[in-house]
Amino acid sequence: MSHLLIVEDDELLRDGLCAQLMHAGHSVTSASDGAQAQALLEITRFDGVILDLGLPQVDGISVLRWIRLRLNALPVLILTARDDIDDRVQGLNAGADDYLTKPFVMAELLARLQAMLRRSRMPAFGGSMEVESAAEKRLRVDPTLPLAWLDDVPLELTQREWALLSLLVSNLGQVVGREDVLAVWQTQPADGSATASNALEVYVHRLRRKLQDSGLNIRNVRGLGYMLELESP
Numbered sequence: 001m002s003h004l005l006i007v008e009d010d011e012l013l014r015d016g017l018c019a020q021l022m023h024a025g026h027s028v029t030s031a032s033d034g035a036q037a038q039a040l041l042e043i044t045r046f047d048g049v050i051l052d053l054g055l056p057q058v059d060g061i062s063v064l065r066w067i068r069l070r071l072n073a074l075p076v077l078i079l080t081a082r083d084d085i086d087d088r089v090q091g092l093n094a095g096a097d098d099y100l101t102k103p104f105v106m107a108e109l110l111a112r113l114q115a116m117l118r119r120s121r122m123p124a125f126g127g128s129m130e131v132e133s134a135a136e137k138r139l140r141v142d143p144t145l146p147l148a149w150l151d152d153v154p155l156e157l158t159q160r161e162w163a164l165l166s167l168l169v170s171n172l173g174q175v176v177g178r179e180d181v182l183a184v185w186q187t188q189p190a191d192g193s194a195t196a197s198n199a200l201e202v203y204v205h206r207l208r209r210k211l212q213d214s215g216l217n218i219r220n221v222r223g224l225g226y227m228l229e230l231e232s233p
Helices: 011-023 034-043 060-070 085-093 106-120 159-170 178-185 197-210
Strands: 003-007 027-031 048-051 076-080 098-101 129-132 138-141 148-150 216-221 225-230
Touching: 003 011, 003 034, 011 027, 011 106, 027 034, 034 048, 034 060, 048 060, 048 106, 060 076, 060 085, 076 085, 076 106, 085 098, 098 106, 129 159, 138 159, 159 178, 159 197, 159 225, 178 197, 178 225, 197 216
Parallel strands: 003 027, 003 048, 048 076, 076 098
Antiparallel strands: 129 138, 138 148, 216 225
């Protein structure tokens, strides 16, 4: 399931899109203007954006350029009534991953959306997991290699620290069970450390130190597991 942001000023269309996408299994948040979309993007991690161009407050192209400056890997599909070739070229040149014009067929939108989300997770397309904190710190985790960066500064991580961090980032704001972490560790190459449950707290402690002052916190949820959360500004 992906968490999507729908940015559309037409209330009827916005509500219809949200209903259809939730029916398709996605989690959906919506915004009715560009300024609201930017505010949501600053505090919430999304897997993709469906963006109209003719928006009040801040127009769609400005929102798209704003996204590319701050969340470069975030996939964006433009959905607009502007079908002129110059508009298509402008949208794609501004950083859109796909461009679909209204009126549209829902089946095509879903297919294009799924293809866009699938491409965004591939390393060849710069796939990575990102989260930006209220402290304006950006954490990026490579989904296939044991690499991560905090504001473009590489973090020194062991294989299992990276696996744990990847799991926490991909489930931002949700509890990750101890058993889930141990199951993932079993699929990773050994790094000379114990994999027992009582070793997990050691790895969590190490990651907390490496994320110090990042605006991100790993919270121990008693009896359940751990959760990566954004600290209050």
